[in-house]
Amino acid sequence: MLFSLAILLFIFPTVAALTDLQANCTGPDRRYNGTSCYVLGEPGITHSAAKLLCNHYLGYSGHLVHIRNAAVQATARELTTTYFFANVRVYTGLEPINSSAALTDKNNWGYYYRNGTVVVPAYQQPWAAAHPSTTNRAYYTPSGDYIATQAENYAYYFLCEYEEALKQPVTDLEEKCANLTSASVFTLFVNDVCYVVQPAVTKNYNDAKVACNALSGCNGQLAHVRTMSELWIADAVRSAAGVNLMARIGIEQTNLSSTDPNN
Known part of the structure; x- marks a missing residue:
């Protein structure tokens, strides 16, 4: 009997503890999948404004979703269809890498993090027919299960992503x-x-x-x-912020008497 009990204790499955992000990623507008929490954002806003609003969970450097594999694509489709509707459009973190290169070149698109770094996933995101086009932002729609491009000033819903690997103490x-x-x-x-x-x-x-x-x-x-x-x-x-003309930054000449404009 003691031998049987020892075997049962040995094979009893262990239960992994939930992470903070996983435990808090609850609600009809969000899903936890892999090591990320995905949260839908509304109402519809421009792409530029959406990039600033992935703040549902502080400390995770939230960013617009990166559809980096088929599992993320499936999560995006299930979540957006269930919470919104099949032909909804949600902004992703996909942007052109080089504004001087052709926007129609699929190799000129990558996923941006909040800190401005960009990654080009090995997974080929499902582009719609005739896309990418000559517009400069990308949205996902579950109705066709594809990504297409649109101008950044269109008002769409958006999908945020919070990654376990990016967790930092909240200051x-x-x-x-x-x-x-x-x-x-x-x-x-x-x-x-x-x-x-x-x-x-x-x-x-x-x-x-x-x-x-x-x-x-x-x-x-x-x-x-x-x-x-x-x-x-x-x-x-x-x-x-809608500042279309200019915004001041902290750069100025170190020597005002110099004729070198690059100094």
């Missing part, structure tokens, strides 16, 4: 940044930096340098754009 700055977002203030928290655009406020450069005080207790500055990824971030928040 006070991230919470302040998320709480600052409103109809008149657009924010994006990336790599321990909170980017803020107030589209209704315009200032000359000198005044703008001392006006980055939207978050109490933080020494704000005009954005430092040092890499292509940071340029993508700055453009994402600018575009979401």
Whole structure:
């Protein structure tokens, strides 16, 4: 009898504990699959604005969905069909890699993370016939189970993704940044930096340098754009805020008497 009990204890299946993300990924508008939580966003908004609103779970650098394999595609189809309807259109994180290259080239499209890095998945996403076209953003629709392109200013629903691998401790700055977002203030928290655009406020450069005080207790500055990824971030928040002409950043000449414009 003791021998039989030992065998039963040995073969009894173990139950893996739920992760924080998995335990909180509940509700009719979200699904946990693989190691990601997928959350539908509404109402319909532009692609630029959608990129800023994947904040359902702080600490995970939420981004628009990456359809990187057939399992993610199946999850997107089931979730969008069940929660919305079969011919709904939801924005994905797919964007052109090189704005100077042909938008119709499938190899010129990749999935962007919140920090501006881009990956080209080995899985060939299911493009609709005659797509990608000459427009610059991509949506998924379950009715045809495909991805197609559209101009970024169209108002569609969107699908966010939160990955276990991207989990970081939630900081006070991230919470302040998320709480600052409103109809008149657009924010994006990336790599321990909170980017803020107030589209209704315009200032000359000198005044703008001392006006980055939207978050109490933080020494704000005009954005430092040092890499292509940071340029993508700055453009994402600018575009979401509807600032179409220009937005000031923190770069200026180090020597005002120099005739070298690159100094």
